[in-house]
Amino acid sequence: MNKPVILVVEDDRPISKLITTTLETQGYKYLEASTGEMTIMEAVSRQPDLMILDLGLPDMDGVEIIRKVRSWSNLPIIVVSARSEDRDKIEALDAGADDYLTKPFSVEELLARLRVSLRRIQFDRDKLQKDASSFNNGNLRIDYAAGVVYLGGEEIHLTPSEYKLLCLLAKNVGKVLTHNYILHEIWGSHPYDVPALRVFMATLRKKIESGSSQKLIQTHIGIGYRMLQVSEDV
Template sequence: MNRNIKILVIEDEGAIRNLISTALQTNGYKYEVASNGSSALSLLSTHQYDMVFVDLGLPDIDGVEIIRKYRTFSTTPIIVISARSNDDDKINALDEGADDYLTKPFNVEELLARVRSTLRRTQYLDNKQTEEEHIFTNGLLKIDYISQSVFVADEEIHLMPIEYNLLCLLAKNVGKVLTHQYILDKVWVNAIESDLSSLRVYLTSLRKKIEKKSHEKYIQTHIGVGYKMVRVTSTEEE
C-alpha cells in the first residue's frame, strides 16, 4: 500500500535516523537518508519525494535554512523533527514552510500517525484540485484538460504528446521551479540521464509554439536547476 511513497530523512543523529528508517521500512515506505544539510540539498534538488523529515540541528546547515531553500521550488510536505521545544523555534519553522513539528524524544506510533495524516491531507488537496480545475488560463494561454486541447489567443495549437504533458506539468505548478529530475520522473518513463537533452529540445519547441502567437514569455529557465511557468497578467493580445 505504501510502496510508492518515498520519504527523505534528514537527520545527523545515527540512533534517531535508524529509528525512523526502521519504522518507515517496517510499514512499507521507501526512504533515503541524509546526515547533513549539504547532502540533503543535493538530494532535494535532484530527486522527487512525497514527504521530508528534517532535523533543525544539523552540523553544517540549520534545518530552517533547508526548509526555506526547498520551498523555493517544491510544495512537498515537510515534518520537522527536533529537540528544540521552544515555541519560537516551532513558529519559525512553520512560517518558513514546514507542515508539522515533532519534538524529540517522540513515539514511533505518533511519527507514523503524522505521516499518514499528512499524506491523507495531501491526497485530498490533489484530488480536490483535479476535480475543480478542468480549464487552466494564463494570459492568452488556455488548456482544456478534459479535451486535452491547448489554445493561444483563442486559436488551437497542436502539440506532441510529450510537449502537452510538459505544458500541463508546468501549468499545474505555476510559479514553482520544477527540477530537471522531477520533470523527467513525471513525464518520461524510466528516465535516464541522456533524456535531459531531450527535455531541453522539447521545452524549446514548446516555447516556440506557445510564445509565437502570444509574444509572452511563459516558461523561465533556471540554469542548472529546471524550469518554471510564470503567471502572465495580460488577457488580450496587443
Template sequence: MRENSHMIVLIEDEKPIRHFLGSALQEAGFHYIEADTGKQGLVDAATRKPDLIILDLGLPDMDGIDVIKQLRAWSDVPILILSARSRETEKVMALDAGADDYLTKPFGVAECLARVRVLLRRRQASNTAEQSVFEFGNIRVDLAKRIVEKAGEHIHLTPIEYRLLVTLIRHAGKVLTHRELLREVWGPSYAESNQYVRIYMGYLRQKLEEDPAQPRYILTETGVGYRLVTD
C-alpha cells in the same frame, strides 16, 4: 511488495533515530533516503524529487531553519520537522520559514506516520484540480458558489470569516501560524495583529462547531497557530 511509491528524504544526524524511523517508514510501505547533514539532504531533495521531507533542526553542518529556507526557494515539497527544540517560538520560526508540521522529540512512531500520511494526502489533493465542494463533519463548503452549510442549513459568514475558512481548507491538516493566517487573510500590514485571528477563529467556531468550547475541527496549536482537522 511496497504499498505505495512515495519517496521520503529523512534528514537526521542521530543514527538511532534514522534507524528506527527508517524501519517504520519501510514497514509502512514508503521508499526513503537517509541524509545525516543538511547539505546532503538538500542534494537528495534536488536529485530524488521526494514527496515529503522529514527534517531534524539540530544538524551538525547547518541549522534546520536554513535548510527549510533553501528548500522553499525552489520547492513546495511538504516538510515535517522533528526536533528536540520544544519552545513555541522555535516551532513558529520553523513553520513561518515554510515547514508544514512539527513533532517534538521524543515522539511516537505511530503519530509520526499519521502526520506523514496527512501531509501526503494534502499534497496529492493540491496536485489535482481544486475540488469545488469541501466537506468535514456536517459542514459543506461550495467553493465555486461561496456557500457554506451546516447540516443542510445555510450559514452566513462575513467576508473575513469566509476567507479565513477557505485558507484553513486549502491548508487542511497543516499547522498555520498566526503570521501566515494574518498575511493570507488580512494582508502583510497586519502581520503582528494576532488578536484578529483569535477573535475571528472564535466567530468561526461559534458558527461551525457543535461545541465551540471544545472544537473538533478548528484546533488551536498553543502559542503557534491553528489547524483544520477533517478526519
C-alpha cells in the same frame, strides 16, 4: 497513490535508524541525508514525496533548509527536533514546515503525523481533478464562485473576515498555519493582533462546528491553527 518516498534528514545515527526502520516495517520507501548539502541534493535530484527533517544539522540550520526548499517546492516537511520552545516551532512553521514533532517522540505519533501529511498529498491531488470552484470537507462545502458556505446542505452566514479565514484554512487543509502567517495573509498590515484572531476563530468555529460531531479546526496553543481533513460521511 504509489508508495511514497520519504527523505529522512537526521545526523544522529541511532535516531535515523529508528525512523528508517519504522518506515521500512510500514512498507515505506526512504532516502537518507545527514547534512544540509546532502538534503538539498537529494530533494532536487530524487524528488521525494515527503521530508522528515531534524533542525540541528552540522553544516546548515534546518530552518534555512526549509526556506531553500520552499523557494522551489511544496514538498511536505515534518520537522522532528529537540528544540521544544514555541518560538522555534513558530520559526520553522513560518518558514514553510507542515508539522513539528518534538524529541523524544513515539514512533506511533510520528507515523500518525506522517499519515496526516500523506493524506494531504492525496487530497491535493484529488482536488486538481475536481472543480476548483468548490471545496468539500465532511459536511462542510465552500462555493468559491458564489462566496457561500454550506454545512450539511444548509447555507450558513459568515462575516467577510470569517469567510477569508475559512478559505485560507481550507486551501491549506491538514497544515498548521501560524498566527503570524494568518494575520499577514488575511489583514496584511492591518493592526489586528493574536487576541483578535482568537475571537474571529472562535466565532468561525462555533458556526461551522455547531450542532455537529465533526471537528474541523484544531488549535495549536501558542502557535496557530489547522483545518482537519474529515471523512465525507461525518
